[in-house]
Amino acid sequence: SYELIQPPSVSGSPGQTASITCSGDKLGDKYASWYQQKPGQSPVLVIYQDNKRPSGIPERFSGSNSGNTATLTISGTQAVDEADYYCQAWDSSTVVFGGGTRLTVL
Amino acid sequence: QVQLVQSGAEEKKPGASVKVSCKASGYTFTRHAIHWVRQAPGQRLEWMGWINTGDGNTKCSQNLQGRVTITRDTSANTAYMELSSLRSEDTSMYYCTCSVAGLDAFDFWGQGTMVTVSS
Numbered sequence: 001s002y003e004l005i006q007p008p009s010v011s012g013s014p015g016q017t018a019s020i021t022c023s024g025d026k027l028g029d030k031y032a033s034w035y036q037q038k039p040g041q042s043p044v045l046v047i048y049q050d051n052k053r054p055s056g057i058p059e060r061f062s063g064s065n066s067g068n069t070a071t072l073t074i075s076g077t078q079a080v081d082e083a084d085y086y087c088q089a090w091d092s093s094t095v096v097f098g099g100g101t102r103l104t105v106l
Numbered sequence: 107q108v109q110l111v112q113s114g115a116e117e118k119k120p121g122a123s124v125k126v127s128c129k130a131s132g133y134t135f136t137r138h139a140i141h142w143v144r145q146a147p148g149q150r151l152e153w154m155g156w157i158n159t160g161d162g163n164t165k166c167s168q169n170l171q172g173r174v175t176i177t178r179d180t181s182a183n184t185a186y187m188e189l190s191s192l193r194s195e196d197t198s199m200y201y202c203t204c205s206v207a208g209l210d211a212f213d214f215w216g217q218g219t220m221v222t223v224s225s
Contacts (some may be wrong), residue, residue, distance in 0.1 A: 001168075033211035035151075042201060042218055043151065048211035086151050088211065093165055095141060095153040 002091035004098035011104040012077045020101045022070040022087030030089045032070035034063060037084045037100075046085075047072060079105050108132035110140075110202050110216035117222045123190040126219045128202030135183040136160045138206050142176060142187045144198040152198075157185055192223045 004024045012018035022032060032050050035043035045054050047063035050070065060075045070089075074081055082105045087098040113127040128140060141156040155166030157176040164176045170189070178185045185202060200219045203212040 031210045033209075035212070037151075042215040043203075043212070044215075045209070045211050045213050048209040048213075052209070054207075054209070054213060088151075090210070094167065095143075095156070097143075097151040097153060100150045 002089075002094075002096050004087050004089060004096050006085075006087060006098040006101045008099070009102045009104065011106055012074075013106050014079060015076055018074045018077045018081075018103055018105075020072045020074075020085050020087075020103065022072070022098045023068055024070075024089065024096075024098075025068060027068050027070055027089060028066045030065075030091070032063065032065045033088045034061075034070075034072045035086045035088065036081075037086065038082075043086065074103070077103075077105050081105060108206050108214045110204065110214055112200075112202060112216040112219045115220040115222070117224065118192050120193055120223055120225055122192050122223075123188060124192060124221050125186055125188040126200050126202075126221070127184050127186050128216050129182070129184045130204070131183060133206050135178075136180055138204045140176075140178070140185040140202055140204050141212065142174075143201045143203055145201070146195070146198045149198075154187065154200075159185065189221075192221075194223050197221065197223045 034047040036046045037043045050065040051063045062073045084100045086100045109131045111129045136159050142154040157164045173190045175188045202216040
């Protein structure tokens with residue numbers, strides 16, 4: 001079955017750029033989405049179709065997807081961005097989530 | 107506004123079944139599929155399956171070995187997820203979600219339903 005691999009954790013300082021990767025076989029041929037989840041809350045969509053932001057998501061969130069890797073980039077990281085982030089893609093009419101990455105803002 | 111409102115927390119014994127509901131409002135229910143996703147405490151999101159709310163067709167994760175059944179009641183704008191032969195490993199938060207804006211992603215989520223399986 002299809003797998004999406006994420007690093008378990010990423011850390012960054014406030015104001016710096018944080019990048020979270022998501023790897024999967026020929027992931028660049030699919031659309032990647034990204035979700036933010038804070039403790040005790042439902043996930044929130046932050047990036048869809050590789051690099052688009054839903055309304056209400058700050059411009060500091062951006063995405064890219066090419067080859068085998070999709071990347072979520074948070075420019076000018078803020079304390080409020082500390083959360084778990086999950087990538088997601090479709091494969092053969094099923095949905096696949098990555099294992100999640102905890103972003104710590106130091 | 108779009109809302110997905112789920113039923114309340116459940117406690118079940120091993121071997122039992124649980125049925126969780128997800129009532130949709132703020133959009134045309136039959137135009138957008140509803141998916142079910144679960145998350146064990148401290149663990150990753152796990153996709154369970156989805157239902158075409160228009161024709162009732164479903165597709166479920168093979169990882170659940172046929173234990174999950176997803177249905178819908180169009181007159182009540184509600185989708186249901188039933189999980190049978192419960193085990194302690196099924197203790198999780200269960201979410202319904204959908205893609206209303208056609209984004210190829212899940213833009214609306216229910217508040218989650220905690221299911222605890224314990225003897």
